Amino acid sequence: LVDAKGGTLGTGTIVPGQSNTLNLKVGIVDASGNPVMDTTVTPNVQKTFTVQTTVGGTPKTGETFTMNLTGAASSDNRNAQALVALQTKQTVDTGSASKGISLTDAYNTLVTNVGTKTAQGKSDSAATTAILENAKGARDSLSGVNLDEETGNLVKYQQYYTASSQIIKAAQETFATLINSL
Known part of the structure; x- marks a missing residue:
């Protein structure tokens, strides 16, 4: 870990292929670049802050990454402004012929498409x-069953059956009488 001037702040080891958590301790300096000392301890030491980051993959020899801090006593809203700028920046669908659309427009398009598909699905x-109800109605009108008619037919067939059984019983008795009389 080196500072902007190339001075060593710390060292460490990175194991390739693993997630390596680095705790980087950085000395605090004032606007003039002088160390800010912690006077609550004896001997006085420079105040520090720690930045934690994770490095993964397999870094190549000599590969570097840079972290920058805002200047001393800065309290502007550049990060917030950068985030707000993403709202209207053309970052979505950048591979198309239209040069892309903003996150807001992409979200609006998504909501509109979902609403349209939902309405179309309901319709x-x-x-x-x-159509199903009409088809069922047409089927039932052609091959439907009238329960009153079917009940009447069942009663009629039951009466035919009873009458037939009585004729057969009378015929059996007649034949039985004739055979016994011989």
Whole structure:
């Protein structure tokens, strides 16, 4: 770990292929670049802050990464402004012929598409239900069963069966009488 002037702040080891958590201790300096000392301890030591980051993958020899801090006593809103700028920056669908669209426009398009598909699905469902009901009605009108008519037919067939059984019983008795008389 080196500072902006190339001075060594610390050292460490990175194991390739693993996630390596680095705790980087950085000395605090004032606007003039002089160390800010902690006077609550004896002997006085420079105040520090720690930045924790994770390095993964397999770094190549000599590979570097840079972290920059804002200047001393800065309290601007550049990060917030950068985030707000992403709202209208053309970052989505950048591979198309239209040069991309903003996150807000992409979100609006997504919501509109979902709403349209939902409305279309509801409409399709209603139409399909109506077609199904019409088909059932047509089927029932051609091959439907009238329960009153079927009940009347069952009673009629039951009476025919009873009458037939009585004729057969009378015929059996007649034949039995004739055979016994011989």
